[in-house]
Structure formats: structure tokens, C-alpha cells
Amino acid sequence: MEEMLQLPYNTTVKLMLGSLERNLLPDAVIRRLTRLLLATRLRSSYKSSSELQLSDLLQFVHSLQEMPIAVNTDIPKSQHYELPTSFFKLVLGNNLKYSSCYFSSASKTLEDAEEEMLKLYCERSNLKDGHTVLDVGCGWGSLTLYIAKNYSNSRVTGICNSTTQKAFIEEKCQELQLENVDIIVADISTFEMEASYDRIFSIEMFEHMKNYKDLLKKISKWMKEDGLLFVHYFCHKTFAYHFEDKNEDDWITRYFFTGGTMPAANLLLYFQDDVTVVNHWLVNGKHYAQTSEEWLKRMDKNMKSIKPIMESTYGKDSATKWTVYWRTFFIAVAELFGYNNGEEWMVAHFLFKKK
Numbered sequence: 001m002e003e004m005l006q007l008p009y010n011t012t013v014k015l016m017l018g019s020l021e022r023n024l025l026p027d028a029v030i031r032r033l034t035r036l037l038l039a040t041r042l043r044s045s046y047k048s049s050s051e052l053q054l055s056d057l058l059q060f061v062h063s064l065q066e067m068p069i070a071v072n073t074d075i076p077k078s079q080h081y082e083l084p085t086s087f088f089k090l091v092l093g094n095n096l097k098y099s100s101c102y103f104s105s106a107s108k109t110l111e112d113a114e115e116e117m118l119k120l121y122c123e124r125s126n127l128k129d130g131h132t133v134l135d136v137g138c139g140w141g142s143l144t145l146y147i148a149k150n151y152s153n154s155r156v157t158g159i160c161n162s163t164t165q166k167a168f169i170e171e172k173c174q175e176l177q178l179e180n181v182d183i184i185v186a187d188i189s190t191f192e193m194e195a196s197y198d199r200i201f202s203i204e205m206f207e208h209m210k211n212y213k214d215l216l217k218k219i220s221k222w223m224k225e226d227g228l229l230f231v232h233y234f235c236h237k238t239f240a241y242h243f244e245d246k247n248e249d250d251w252i253t254r255y256f257f258t259g260g261t262m263p264a265a266n267l268l269l270y271f272q273d274d275v276t277v278v279n280h281w282l283v284n285g286k287h288y289a290q291t292s293e294e295w296l297k298r299m300d301k302n303m304k305s306i307k308p309i310m311e312s313t314y315g316k317d318s319a320t321k322w323t324v325y326w327r328t329f330f331i332a333v334a335e336l337f338g339y340n341n342g343e344e345w346m347v348a349h350f351l352f353k354k355k
Contacts, residue, residue, distance in 0.1 A: 030328055034335040045239045060240045061270045067210040069189035071259040085168050087309045090302040091295050096140035099204040100288040100347050110294040118146040124349055125230035129153045131198035137205030141169035148178045157182045196224045206233040207260055212271040220274035220354055229352040233263055236345050240264040256329050265348045275352035283347040289338030296330040
């Protein structure tokens with residue numbers, strides 16, 4: 001390892017990625033390599049003065065306004081949801097929350113931490129029983145189902161981009177005897193509708209988007225006059241960047257996050273043409289780091305059941321490679337959000353009202 005790290009940076013990364021594909025890298029080496037890449041990212045992204053830092057962020061803000069709402073929407077969908085729901089049932093918590101959870105002192109399990117974060121969304125959005133709710137980018141319905149169960153007089157509409165997710169949520173509704181849920185399969189960047197809601201939630205969807213000005217304008221049309229929008233996204237505390245497949249070392253972009261954005265913690269404050277911020281919170285990155293460590297533990301524990309899923313999805317020849325890639329993805333997420341004690345990359349929550 002030490003000899004390898006003394007080689008030129010690009011050579012080191014190439015050698016390590018080659019070893020990774022063949023399942024030759026121990027976890028400790030993967031973690032060290034990830035931290036090396038993160039340190040490189042920080043060195044290139046932190047500017048020499050606060051003035052330059054602000055100028056860099058404003059340039060990013062203006063560039064987003066020239067872009068479409070989203071790019072390459074089909075690629076990240078296939079990157080994450082090519083695997084069947086059976087894989088995610090083995091790896092995620094019971095609520096199938098595929099986003100950061102919240103580990104309070106009361107959280108004993110991943111399920112507890114899922115519930116803690118879902119409860120936090122409802123509290124911070126001032127959700128009341130009887131409100132009409134829209135969950136934009138609802139995934140497997142962790143929040144949609146949580147609200148439908150705990151706010152039984154509310155009607156919840158979820159928008160997801162996958163028919164398998166819709167089928168899963170509708171099956172759960174039958175199982176739980178919930179009749180207050182509607183699920184729509186749509187690409188949010190092109191979707192239009194007439195309805196309006198008391199509360200709109202967006203959990204880890206903005207990271208797949210680009211033009212926040214146009215996106216927030218679209219969402220604001222779905223808000224009632226006194227409606228509120230709650231957004232949860234992961235972010236860096238100071239700077240923003242695109243996930244671009246230009247660098248050989250940008251492994252996460254290539255396999256898991258094509259077309260994605262890493263927002264800055266305050267980025268949405270620059271997009272208040274159609275909505276106005278009511279409140280803004282930060283959640284330390286250690287919560288996300290622990291979430292991903294739990295996903296990794298469950299993946300390892302259920303490897304016997306996961307092996308055939310990998311083989312049927314990616315083919316026998318590529319099953320080992322993709323098993324390693326998914327494990328590495330969870331390790332990389334844990335290292336990213338755990339970096340510098342969770343004080344670099346973290347989660348931001350926003351509450352907006354209609355302008």
C-alpha cells in the first residue's frame with residue numbers, strides 16, 4: 001500500500017481501481033483511498049480567500065440557471081434501480097429509506113434511525129393531520145407510507161420514477177390497509193399537473209437536478225397559497241460541484257451518480273424567485289456515515305441471498321465486480337459523510353413558503 005501511494009497520483013488510482021474490480025482490495029485500503037480522494041477534492045475546492053470562495057459559488061449558481069432542470073435522468077435511474085427491490089429489502093431498513101437516517105440517543109437500530117428522520121421531517125414542516133401532501137421523488141415510499149399511517153386524515157401523493165417502486169408502495173398500502181395514498185410514475189423534470197398541496201416534501205431528489213430556479217418555479221405552482229415546501233439534500237458546507245465523468249478517479253460518478261450535483265449547504269438560498277425560505281437546518285454528516293455503515297453491514301450479513309440477485313442482474317461474469325462496487329459505494333458514502341467528524345459533507349433541510 002505504502003509503495004503504491006508513492007507512485008504518481010493517476011497511476012495509483014488506476015492500479016487501485018483495477019485491483020478493486022478483481023476484489024483484491026481490503027476494506028481498509030478502500031477507505032484510505034477514499035479519504036485520499038476526498039482530501040484532494042477539498043484541496044482543489046477550497047479557495048485561498050473568502051472572496052474567491054463566494055465568487056466561485058456565485059459562478060456555480062449562474063451556471064445552473066443556464067442548464068435544463070435535469071440531465072441524463074435515465075442513467076442514474078438504471079445505476080441505482082437496475083437491481084430489484086429484493087436487494088434493497090436485504091440492505092436498507094424496514095422502511096426502505098434510501099437516504100440519510102437520524103441516529104439520536106434513542107436510536108438502537110437502523111429502523112429507529114429511519115423513523116427518527118421521518119418524524120423530524122414532519123415536525124420541521126409543521127405537518128398537520130388532514131393536510132394534502134405531495135412527496136416528490138418518493139422512492140420506495142418511506143415518507144409517503146409514514147405520513148399515510150401517522151396522519152390518517154391526510155391524502156398523500158407520491159411521485160417516483162420507477163414502476164417497480166410504484167408496485168412496491170401499492171403492495172405495502174394493501175398490506176397496511178391504507179387507502180389515502182396515490183402513486184404517480186413520472187420524470188419530475190418534465191412532469192406537469194394542476195393539483196396543489198398543503199405540504200410538499202423532496203427528500204434527496206435535488207441532488208439529481210440542475211436548474212433549481214426552474215425546478216422551484218414548477219414546484220411552487222403545486223403549493224397552496226399557504227402551503228410549505230420541505231427539502232432535504234446532502235451537501236458540502238461551503239462549495240458546490242457537479243458529478244462529472246471526466247476524471248478517471250471519479251468512480252462514484254461513473255457507476256452511481258451520473259448527472260448529479262453536490263450542492264452547497266446554502267445553495268437554495270440563491271433561488272428564491274418563487275419561494276421564500278422560512279427555516280434552514282444542518283444535520284451533521286456522521287448520521288449519514290452511520291446510515292451507510294449499517295447498509296454495508298446488512299449487505300455483508302445477507303451476502304448468501306445477494307449473490308444470486310447480482311448474478312441474475314449483471315450476469316455471472318460481472319456479479320463479483322458489481323458486488324464489490326456496491327460494497328465500495330456504501331464505504332465511500334460512509335467515508336464522505338464521516339470526513340472531518342461530519343463537518344465537511346452533511347445534510348441540509350430547508351422549509352420554504354410560496355412567494
